[in-house]
Amino acid sequence: MSVPVVIDRSPDPERPQAERAHEPSIASWVRSMGATRTGALLLVASTLVAIVWANAWHEGYEAFWDTHLSVGVADLSLEFTLHALVNDALMAIFFFTVGLEVRREFTIGELTSWSRAMVPVAAALCGLVVPTVLYLLVARGSGWESAWGVVISTDTAFLVGGLALVGPRAAGRLRTFLLALAVVDDIGALSIIALVYTEQFTPLPLLVAAVGMVGIWFTRYVPTGRGPIYATLAIVVWLAFLASGVHPTLAGVVVALLVPVYRPTRQDVEHALALARTFRQSPTTEYARAAANSLRESISINERLQSAYAPYVSFVILPVFALANAGVQVSGDVLAAAATSPVAWGVVVALVVGKLVGVLGSTTLVRRLGLGELGPGLTTSRLAGGAALCGVGFTLSLFIIDLAIDDPAVQNEARVGVLVASVLAFALATAIFRATERTSRGAEVGQVLQRPVDPARDxxxxxxxxxxxxxxxxxxxxxxxxxxxxxxxxxxxxxxxxxxxxxxxxxxxxxxxxxxxxxxxxxxxxxxxxxxxxxxxxxxxxxxxxxxxxxxxxxxxxxxxxxxxxxxxxxxxxxxxxxxxxxxxxxxxxxxxxxxxxxxxxxxxxxxxxxxxxxxxxxxxxxxxxxxxxxxxxxxxxxxx
Incomplete structure (x- = not known):
């Protein structure tokens, strides 16, 4: 092997004297940072509006979300309340995007390598188990021990948005770690919803769902017009899940896991470029359509759907869900009941303490045992801040409350617990990150090579x-x-x-x-x-x-x-x-x-x-x-x- 021989070409004197790395374009920055912050702020705003609405005009709040809707033709119709439509239909789209993320991470993302996946997988599993144990200990004897599912999940939207709001500078590796953790966390939470909180089960409609899922799998081989086929079969699968008694939101996950994901091949990219050059030479409608279709088809439908649905999930579905589910009455009686409620305290302790101990403890143990890979920059203090942020269990926690608790008074106590726990977890994460940043300012950030040279890798x-x-x-x-x-x-x-x-x-x-x-x-x-x-x-x-x-x-x-x-x-x-x-x-x-x-x-x-x-x-x-x-x-x- 010879040393690289290059042509000595001086840089253009008109170029800037420094080129900056890792500076995305304005549009990219808005998508990655601004969008996550805006989505998190919208979620908070919707929560506050729901609380104010429910307390200022409780009857109106309940009546609005209890509005009955009928969808169908002739004798074939579905009856929904507006609240059920949000929780069963709109949230199916949310879980669909979660499923797309799960599929992507396990196929071409952070969870493809066992050594890379070991740490976030262990952290996610312990982040499910430890809060559950703490909830059962605190809520013991309340009669609502079965509501332990409320404390298992981390809110991915708040996790990413909160990290963008209060996280440290250069948080890319921490964000990647927390997203991988959130994917496994979501898998666990969805599995528990399916196995524990499905009450009336009718197996026959699942045969129809199975046929629809087979159709979704083979749709990838259809040369064109796959979008309408995917949409039609997805609706069939969702209706079959609804009829079976399995919560229909899980249909979104199942459908997403069947949607193919792949990295663009060089042949597809080259073909798209050739068509674009042809359009440049002969700008006709036919060549424009061909170039656009080729560019679109070079990207997997999984990633195209993620890009298409992400704004609607962040800016519409999750805020509407919060508006429909976060309307907790915070009267003196409700707060007094929550203050002495083992359910509320179980939720608070499990989310705030359980997530921190479970995620940080397992990560520290796996790191010391050398069982997994953690890259440079993931210090214990940063991991502690991320673990504390995992205690924000907002969306799925509120979602599972409706499935696990049928007493309206206890539901209110649990919702108060979720809101208090989310605020405390966010405040704790903010304090940890701020203390970490103050400490790092005095350190030689970037002056020392963080990853030692490894001849086997480098x-x-x-x-x-x-x-x-x-x-x-x-x-x-x-x-x-x-x-x-x-x-x-x-x-x-x-x-x-x-x-x-x-x-x-x-x-x-x-x-x-x-x-x-x-x-x-x-x-x-x-x-x-x-x-x-x-x-x-x-x-x-x-x-x-x-x-x-x-x-x-x-x-x-x-x-x-x-x-x-x-x-x-x-x-x-x-x-x-x-x-x-x-x-x-x-x-x-x-x-x-x-x-x-x-x-x-x-x-x-x-x-x-x-x-x-x-x-x-x-x-x-x-x-x-x-x-x-x-x-x-x-x-x-x-x-x-």
């Missing part, structure tokens, strides 16, 4: 045991990284076997739309032992990194093309690039190239002479530290006698 050029280490976080399309690559070639030539050079990914997604694809392609080449050769090919021609260009380079390098194309769409390759990006975020890396010399961030110029001086200084410091350790070692030995 792309290392040079002797693995070399005394000097240079780690670069870079982007294959960045002109500054290209110039630095030529400089590093000089440094490697000067230091020879005394230096090991390590490349890690920090693609500038805002400036370089192909940067992530290039990084993933280099990882696919690395699986065939050709990382640095592929790196060189990417740097030599930064302007051409379209899918066809990437495949052409792989073929020119003599790679096994079938394996290369298969690896390009694998979850392992995507996770490897994402890990580097999350590491970079955790170290507050906002510009590339960013260099670390012997584990310390380099802040000086990147020319060859400056790097050589910095490396030699680091080597001297390492030798001095070794000598000091050797001199102090004999004095630390116990004397014999």
């Amino acid at each position: 792309h290392v050029y040079g002797p693995p045991d070399a005394p000097l280490t240079l780690v670069e976080y870079g982007d294959f399309q960045c002109g500054f990284c290209l110039k630095t690559a030529g400089t590093i070639q000089e440094v490697v030539g000067e230091l020879g076997g005394r230096l090991r050079y390590v490349w890690r990914h920090a693609p500038l997604v805002r400036y370089h739309p192909n940067a992530v694809a290039a990084a993933e392609a280099s990882e696919a080449a690395a699986l065939q032992g050709r990382f640095f050769e592929f790196e060189r090919a990417l740097f030599v021609d930064q302007e051409h990194q379209q899918p066809a260009d990437i495949l052409r380079r792989a073929e020119e390098l003599g790679l096994d093309m079938a394996r290369f194309e298969r690896d390009l769409t694998s979850s392992a390759v995507a996770a490897r690039v994402r890990d580097d990006m999350l590491d970079a975020e955790a170290m507050d890396i906002t510009a590339v190239p960013t260099l670390f010399i012997n584990g310390r961030r380099h802040t000086g110029p990147h020319d060859a002479r400056s790097l050589l001086l910095a490396l030699e200084a680091a080597g001297e410091a390492a030798r001095a530290a070794t000598a000091a350790t050797a001199q102090s070692a004999p004095s630390a030995q116990p004397s014999g006698g």
Whole structure:
């Protein structure tokens, strides 16, 4: 393997003097951060409106949600109250989006690798069990021990929105961990709803549901017009679940788990690009439709549906659900009853204490036993804040209250408990995160390499045991990284076997739309032992990194093309690039190239002479530290006698 040889191309003087990493576009930022915050705030606002409405005009509140609706034709009709329509129909759409997320995470997301999934899975399971045990202990003798399901679930919408509101800076890895945990938590909660809180069960309609589910599975093979088929069969499955006595919201989960999810193939992307170029040359309606259809079909229907339904779930369905279910009377009598209610106290203790102890305790144990993988940046204090935030069990807790408790007075007590627990959990998480941030301000954030170099994982050029280490976080399309690559070639030539050079990914997604694809392609080449050769090919021609260009380079390098194309769409390759990006975020890396010399961030110029001086200084410091350790070692030995 040879050191990467690159063309020394100076950056355009008209370009900005720094390119920033991990800065999404305005639209992307609104979707990811603004949308989650807005959704969480809408949920809070709807809750407050429901409480005010229920207390200012309780009869009107009850009468409105008890409004009867009839849907059907002739003798075939369904009778619903408005409250039931929200809880049975609208919430089925919410659970459908949850199911889509579950399917995606287990197929191409965080839960595809056992080592990666072990920690959030253990945390989620303990986050289900510990609150249940605490609730049963506190509510013992109340007669409502069967309502333990109220405390099992974490509200995913509040979890993500709360993290966006009060979480730490650079919370990407914590957010990924909590989302994976929430997915497993949702699976557990939905399973408990199906197994424990289904009262009247009629098996025959489930045969109709099974036929509908088989139809949904095979719809993926229909060449066009799949949307109406999916919609029709989903309604059939939902009606069959309703008729069977199994809560119809679970139909949303079942349907979602049957919807296919996959990463876009290079052939599909290339075909879409070819049609787009054809439309550019001949802008006709026919070519526009063909290009649009090809672009849409290159993305899995799972991800398209998530994008389509997410705004409606966040901005309509969940706020309406809160409006329909959070109308707790907070009169003196209700509050007095809740203050002495074992059910209310069981809910508060289970959610606030149980979630914190269950999630944080299991995570700490798994980490110490070395059973799972936790990346850099997931400190104990940050995990504690995330565990506290898991105590916000709003949506599913209110949902299960209606299933588990049939006494209106006890329902009110339980709802008070859920609201109090959610407020306390959010306040506790806020306090932990604020204390963590104050502590980290005095620390050397980003000055120390958080993930040690691992020859088994990293792309290392040079002797693995070399005394000097240079780690670069870079982007294959960045002109500054290209110039630095030529400089590093000089440094490697000067230091020879005394230096090991390590490349890690920090693609500038805002400036370089192909940067992530290039990084993933280099990882696919690395699986065939050709990382640095592929790196060189990417740097030599930064302007051409379209899918066809990437495949052409792989073929020119003599790679096994079938394996290369298969690896390009694998979850392992995507996770490897994402890990580097999350590491970079955790170290507050906002510009590339960013260099670390012997584990310390380099802040000086990147020319060859400056790097050589910095490396030699680091080597001297390492030798001095070794000598000091050797001199102090004999004095630390116990004397014999």
